[in-house]
Each structure stands twice: as structure tokens, then as C-alpha cells.
Amino acid sequence: MTRLLEQIAYVRSGDKGDNVSIGVLARRPEDYAAVLRSVTPERVRTLFGDWARGDVQVYPMPNIDGCLVLMEHALGGGATRTLRFDQTAKSLGYAVLRLEVDEG
Structure with missing residues (x-):
């Protein structure tokens, strides 16, 4: 049975300009080990x-059982320049929770 990351983790996200930061905890x-296997640059x-x-x-980030995902140039130019409907990192953070868990 496939599990999604949302079943084992939660996220907090933020943006600055055209860059996104997502904390996955x-x-x-x-x-924690399953989170690290599941959230890789390639999968993101x-x-x-x-x-x-x-x-x-x-x-x-082993001290808090999480990881930090940084994506550059991922908001279509930033909140004031993009033509995207949702121009902030919040929705991208929640989208990460759709990744399948790598059970190792």
C-alpha cells in the first residue's frame, strides 16, 4: 500500500522574491529516515x-527530525511579477506532501 508524505510529515513554507523554502518535519x-529518503532534489x-x-x-536537519528544501526561481518571478493564480510558497509546501513515501 502506498503512503503519502502527508501521513508522516508536516510542512512550513516561505518565500522571498522568486525563491521558496519548505521545511518538512x-x-x-x-x-525521519523515511522523510529523508522521500524528499530528494530529484523527486522535488x-x-x-x-x-x-x-x-x-x-x-x-537531524536536530529537529526534518529537512529544508530550497528552490530557486520557483515562483514565476515572485509575487509581484508572476501570472500564477497562487504566487506564494504556501501551496508549494503543501504540494510536497503529495510525494510518495520511500519505504526503503
Whole structure:
């Protein structure tokens, strides 16, 4: 049975200009390894396709059982320039929760 990341993690996100930061935090310490396996630059880039036009980086944060996802040039130019309906990082953060959990 396939699990989605939303079942083992939650997110907080923010944006600055055209860049997105998403914190992905395991709900339980024992799910941290699955979060790291599931949230990789490759998987995030595949999820967002052409929306992620710059670098995608994922930084482990073991002290809080989470990771930080940074996406450059991912908001269509930023809130004041984009033609996208939802121009902030909040919706992109929640979209990460649709990733399938890599059960390892």
C-alpha cells in the first residue's frame, strides 16, 4: 500500500522574491529516515516540473527530525511579477506532501 508524505510529515513554507523554502518535519522521530529518503532534489524537481527553474537543494536537519528544501526561481518571478493564480510558497509546501513515501 502506498503512503503519502502527508501521513508522516508536516510542512512550513516561505518565500522571498522568486525563491521558496519548505521545511518538512517528521511527525515522529522514527519517521525521519523515511522523510529523508522521500524528499530528494530529484523527486522535488520531478514533482514541480517546469515550475522549479533553478537549483533544488535539500538540507537534512537531524536536530529537529526534518529537512529544508530550497528552490530557486520557483515562483514565476515572485509575487509581484508572476501570472500564477497562487504566487506564494504556501501551496508549494503543501504540494510536497503529495510525494510518495520511500519505504526503503
